[in-house]
Amino acid sequence: MAIHYPNGKKFIEHQALAKAKKVKQTTYGNRGMTLEEDLNITNKYYRDHEIALIHKKPTPLQIVNVEYPKRSAAKITEAYFKKPSTTDYNGVYKGKYIDFEAKETQNKTALPMQNFHDHQIEHMRQVKQHNGIAFIIVKFSNVNEVYFLDSEFLLQYWWEQINGGRKSIPKEVFENKGYLIKNSYRPRLDYIQIIDKIYL
């Protein structure tokens, strides 16, 4: 690590970011960017072209201590990561409320349910209850495949897990019930196309 990040501080920022945003710490070789980076670029494309207005929410932190140095910006000197009570992304497309969570896994055969908090699951259930559009975008890193899956299936597997069922969503569910989001140049991961197809 010291070789890659000679400046310790930089490396720590990197780690913090990884932790906060749940991206992997591992390198992908030629596989390109993380799912989060791809989605940020995609969302910026959607905003710049006035296609949709989707933002990633800031990471929730519990601020404990702040210093006010003279002639410079307020400095937070003690804070902790909090469990998010909602999903990471939301916004508007054609007047409809859009809400999703993005996850990346190195698992080849399934998405482990431990990727989600119960608050996030409950949040997605409520989005559907209010006729919003809720889904997950999942990247299987080993095969570099990104899927779009309606939250209905996530909720179903969540309940099965609570009732003693399996603790992951099989990749076949993504293949058969979800939609492969093809990598392209612009936009990077065109998930709005899928929203058009299945909800509108």
Next chain:
Amino acid sequence: MAIHYPNGKKFIEHQALAKAKKVKQTTYGNRGMTLEEDLNITNKYYRDHEIALIHKKPTPLQIVNVEYPKRSAAKITEAYFKKPSTTDYNGVYKGKYIDFEAKETQNKTALPMQNFHDHQIEHMRQVKQHNGIAFIIVKFSNVNEVYFLDSEFLLQYWWEQINGGRKSIPKEVFENKGYLIKNSYRPRLDYIQIIDKIYL
């Protein structure tokens, strides 16, 4: 302005902290809670009763340094407040995308435009562009009146300001073009009622 806020920077930091920690900086006597506290209680009421799903976004921070103490949670030891690129509140009501910013002012006659960043204004313009519902909720603390105003008027005054016009929205605009949100017990500030009336 220099008279009211001798240290421009500090004032902004002060605001940021108030926002982050959700504590009051000013005492209001018997006037009760801050607008933010009232809105948090209102939004919780809406969620608990499955009326609407509206959340306040976390305060955006730039994380610079994180420590990983053994056997305890990651501790952020250096971070700074960032300017938000969107509004503070968003969510879904009857499938529609809802987006708003809440401001409190001690000014008796107008809401100063300095309460908003250009990114927030641009964000609200885009929400309307995508057929979302965008508005502001403003509390005039001195008279304890809370108004709902469609973002159309905010955008209009913003452009006038940029073109050399006045730097605030007169209280009469809230009284004549907006809607008074009455304080009640449950929900505290029933702004959904107004959404029903004017948009749906």
